[in-house]
Amino acid sequence: DTGVSQDPRHKITKRGQNVTFRCDPISEHNRLYWYRQTLGQGPEFLTYFQNEAQLEKSRLLSDRFSAERPKGSFSTLEIQRTEQGDSAMYLCASSSGQGVNEQYFGPGTRLTVT
Amino acid sequence: KQEVTQIPAALSVPEGENLVLNCSFTDSAIYNLQWFRQDPGKGLTSLLLIQSSQREQTSGRLNASLDKSSGRSTLYIAASQPGDSATYLCAVEDDYKLSFGAGTTVTVRA
Numbered sequence: 001d002t003g004v005s006q007d008p009r010h011k012i013t014k015r016g017q018n019v020t021f022r023c024d025p026i027s028e029h030n031r032l033y034w035y036r037q038t039l040g041q042g043p044e045f046l047t048y049f050q051n052e053a054q055l056e057k058s059r060l061l062s063d064r065f066s067a068e069r070p071k072g073s074f075s076t077l078e079i080q081r082t083e084q085g086d087s088a089m090y091l092c093a094s095s096s097g098q099g100v101n102e103q104y105f106g107p108g109t110r111l112t113v114t
Numbered sequence: 115k116q117e118v119t120q121i122p123a124a125l126s127v128p129e130g131e132n133l134v135l136n137c138s139f140t141d142s143a144i145y146n147l148q149w150f151r152q153d154p155g156k157g158l159t160s161l162l163l164i165q166s167s168q169r170e171q172t173s174g175r176l177n178a179s180l181d182k183s184s185g186r187s188t189l190y191i192a193a194s195q196p197g198d199s200a201t202y203l204c205a206v207e208d209d210y211k212l213s214f215g216a217g218t219t220v221t222v223r224a
Contacts (some may be wrong), residue, residue, distance in 0.1 A: 006157075007163075011151075032213075033210075033211065035212075042118070042214030042215050057209070091157060093158075093212075099144060100163060100165060103207075105158040107157040108156070
């Protein structure tokens, strides 16, 4: 069990560019979550997948954000036309979806929009 | 909307002292509560999970209590060490998603 992995770990982009992040959950975990964390704050929920179905999106997830989880395995989070306010740590977590719903987090992707 | 508050925001103690970190939440209809550790610029490491039907959980030097009716949890770290320096986050699960507090940043002085 290699844990949750995220790629890239750091991304610097210019305002207006599109960026895409990838998350690989713990194998056989059917639930996958995206959170966003800004400096000095706790993570905030963005969206949640059960297998390939996206079951909820937070109001924080504007139309510029889209997430997918094809085939219920890895997930991607894309931000179009990035803004400076998008600068944050993007965290992915997974859980088994059975019994106690303990969530395991990846190392995060740090996004800086200049 | 669930609101989670952690007090104090920061704490500095000499090595060997016991740590007491507090977490409060507004809606007691939770499934479970998790305590996490976060090192600067890193992801979250799960420390303890307390189910809503439980009152406490222990792991090594860590003990967490839960009083769901009053909306409170406390994390105790015994005999603190410099390696315990980190930010500790409390999160409550209400139907699959976690709501986090802003964390308590702990510094243990050697």
